[in-house]
Amino acid sequence: MLIATFNINGTNARLPRLLEWLEEAKPDIACLQEIKTMTENFPVDVLRGAGYHCLVHGQKGFNGVAILSREPATEVQRGLPGDDSDEQSRYLEADVMGVRVASIYLPNGNPVPGPKFDYKLAWMERLRRHAAGLLATGLPVVLAGDYNVIPNDDDIWDASAMRDDALRQPESVAAYRQLLWQGWTDAVRSLHPLGGVWSFWDYQAGAWPRDHGFRIDHLLLSPAAADRLADAGVMKHVRGAEKASDHAPAWVRLR
């Protein structure tokens, strides 16, 4: 069972690449982020034609997450609990093929310091609380998405780069570790413990040809899911396509 997470950076701009990738990789479940379109404008008919059911939590212009699945999915949670005033579409959770899956687009948080960084840390605290409840169910759970956190020095091409960025702030890293310490397994990290695996390369400054990337797209597995972990990685070649997203899909295969 192949579960992937892919920040597509805009549905309209990326649909041809998304369809190519689905045809090539054939994920059973694909968690998408930054769909950047309203729910009603997401191309559900085109994707149904490509063999996928869609759950969509969209928003005009920014953010937006979706869960694509070969088998029908049952929506469990739309939006991250814990703040009724939060109108940003960054969380969607569903049951698919016996697994609880979430598509997560964690706030970027720049600039630091500032209200956006405060929002990021508050959002991570809400996620930590919600994730504790998920662990308590004992279900196989996969929290997949763009976490906008670079967890370790070897998760980036140059450990001194991004030091002042929200993605590498000690508070961001600490919040990510707190989440892990609840009992989650970072699937890609567990299969590549020495690091050196990137999931994002900036469009600017020749980051892709220079391989100046870092890892911010993660799949966190509950114990019941980690027991079934067979393999995990990043589909790096996807980033090399024409008109590619700046992210590549990260994935996990469960037995």
Next chain:
DNA sequence: ATGCCGTGATAGTCACGA
């Protein structure tokens, strides 16, 4: 120190990203 590039909303450039 800032922009680089890219996307979307909008009809100017601007917000936002990472």
